[in-house]
Amino acid sequence: MASAKSVCVRAGTPADSAAITGLQEAGFGMRYGGDENEFRGAVFPVERSLVAVEGDRIVGHTVDLTMTVTVPGERTVRACGVSGVAVAPTHRRRGILRELYRAQHARTEADGLPLTIFTASEGTIYGRFGYEVAIIDTAVFIDTRRAEFRATTPDPGGVTLETLAEAAPRIREIYERWQKMTAGAQARPDAKWDLFFADVERHRRGATTLFVLLHADGYALYRRSRRENRDIASVWEFRAVTPDAHAALWRVLLGMDLVDTVEAEIADDDPLAYLLTDPRAVQVTHRGDALWARVMDVPAALTARAYRADLDTVVAVHDPFRDAGGNFALRIRDGVAECEPTSRTAALGFDINILGALYFGAHRATMFAAASRITVEDPKALRAFDEAFTTDRAPQLGWFF
Known part of the structure; x- marks a missing residue:
């Protein structure tokens, strides 16, 4: 061998x-x-x-x-x-x-x-190389017969049915607006857009070519198919820049004739279930990893993002695969971080995987500590660290690669 x-x-x-x-x-x-x-x-x-x-x-x-x-x-x-x-x-x-x-x-x-x-096809391979799940995705299906919107749910309208060719420039513009405000989302290069709009047969998995719902501040691309005697609309990509666009697009998707079930992938904090009189209509079918991340340069990565709270601590980062670890002094003021190697004693210690997991805001440091994946010398430091890294919105993957 x-x-x-x-x-x-x-x-x-x-x-x-x-x-x-x-x-x-x-x-x-x-x-x-x-x-x-x-x-x-x-x-x-x-x-x-x-x-x-x-x-x-x-x-x-x-x-x-x-x-x-x-x-x-x-x-x-x-x-x-x-x-x-x-x-x-x-x-x-x-x-x-x-x-x-x-x-x-x-x-x-x-x-x-x-x-x-x-984006990974298997979940047990990459931890040894310093990677961890950085974005979570939730797959749902909605039985349209149960999908009644609350009286308080906005009905802003403004959605039109377009062809993919007609809508392409506006889809690109909306995606770029959404990407710039969504942690974890990548800019989509021209070559990827060309493949996206080609709507190749392998991506259809036996369903139709793409239908397009367009709003001034959002879009939904979906396919139609029939499985197990049910007519299904499968959302291929949904991007909404405003709450009104989100509500307007979902009203159309869940109100279509001859559709029994709508399938989609949504962010962890998507308010869809709260728009309906019966939140059980939104059934989770899978919750799993959408993106894995590894920090290659601790000071460069940590100073690139913003934070929710001030912090002054020292963390010990262990890198099992490369040489990016060490003790680092992390100081945050008004959302801006300074980070540099230090010989000071650490208040918190963890493998470099943990920084990848926390980087976009999908996880809480306190959960990793509860799982014995963060060594805590100072409980106050853990709470401050957790508060600093927490984000107001769940991150989302921009495009699968």
Whole structure:
């Protein structure tokens, strides 16, 4: 059996494209459609790939893209977005992923990016590399027969049914407004927009092409299908900049004729259930990770975002995979942080995963402490730390990658 020592990691080239595609199809259990091939390489160029090669065969792969991501306080940070992580099924458990990630992280550090993010297909792999779930997504279905709006729910109207081609410029404009105010959301590059508007067949999963509901401050894209004798509207993407847009779009989605069920993914703090007379009409079908994050540079990452409360403490950060850990003095005044290495004794201690989990505001520090994942020398420091990192809105992933 070959080991990681018999495998070399190098940069990808255009000549590797077919082999990379085959590896990803085997790893993720699907086939790319011909209608998306022209877009895929534009979103994640093969030149940004790292491949693990044994002899003349590619047996592992990662690729990255530098993304602009909104962080708490409506600020932005440049982050390394990693995608396409795959190891051949014939070469599992040989340390190949670890070697790929050593090279990936070394490149990210050389690029000076304070944060690495990705969307994961499995949940038990990445903790060893310093990652943790940073954004939670909730999948729901709503039985439209039970979806009666409260008398107090606004009915602002203003929603129109559009074609995807007609609505494309306005969708882009609304998304950019939403992204700039939503922690965790990434700017969507032109190549990704091109793939998005192509509405490729693989993304439909047997449903229709996209229908578009458009409001001046929001949009909902959905597909129609029929399963188990039920007519279903599946929301592909929902973005609302204002509460009125949110209410107006949901009124249309839940009021459509010949629709038994509406499926959607919503943020943890979405008020949808509170708009209805029967909140049980909104049934949660899944709650799980939408984004994973790893802090690559503690001072750079922590000074990039804003905070809700003042803080003056020292934290001990353990990095099990790279050299980003140490003791850091963290001082926050009026939402602005200063952070630097220090020899002072820490009041709190944790693995670097915890900073990734807390970074966008999806989790509370007190919960990690209750799970024995934060060592607490000073309970007052924990409460102050928790209050500083807490956000007013739940973060959301902008686009899956």
